[in-house]
Amino acid sequence: MFTAQDILDIAIRLESNGEKTYRDARGHTENEDLKSLLEWIAREERHHGRWFAELRDRLSKGEDDHLLAEMSKALAEDVVREQAFSLQEVDFEAIANPDEMIRTFIGFEEDTIAFYNILRTFVDDPTIAANLDQIVAEEKKHIAQFKALLSSP
Structure with missing residues (x-):
């Protein structure tokens, strides 16, 4: 079974990979x-x-130990197996133009939002939920800004 720590490690990796990419x-x-x-x-x-790292650290100290407790291994494995979730590397040499790069990044942001929306269904702490909702809103803003660049000359 994936633990809350495992799920948060995936979220941290998503964000770290996004920053680097x-x-x-x-x-x-x-x-x-x-x-x-x-x-x-x-x-x-x-x-x-x-x-996400701060939340993981709180969990490792026993705080909010109910977070994601009911998430089953089967569900988590299916979710992770079906989605790239921005964990793969980008081959920039294979990207022909800025529009293709932007579309790639829109896909990454959409994958991240999908993962966080699934994660959100297992969060019952209102403060954690609000913070996660804020991150999803920011990821959606990233998509909107990428799309605006696609439509600009």
Whole structure:
């Protein structure tokens, strides 16, 4: 069975990978608007990762031990197996243009939101739920900003 610690480790890894990927991507585009957006989102992902790490640390001290307690191994394995959840590396050499890069990142953000929405169904602490909802809202904002760059000349 996956523990809450395991699930939070996945969330931390998602955010860490996102931060690294967005920082790396800056060197693979000449589009200054995209570079600026990637840097801003990388900082947001770092902030999200820190929040999940703090929550994991609280759990390791026995606080909020009810969090995710009922999440079964089968469900968690199915969720993780079916989604990439931004854990794979991006081959920037295979990306032909900024629009393709942006679409790739939109997919990553959508995967992350899907994972957090599943995670959210197992959270009964109102403070944790509100923080997780805020992170989901920020991830949705990332998508909107990426999409705005797709539609710009």
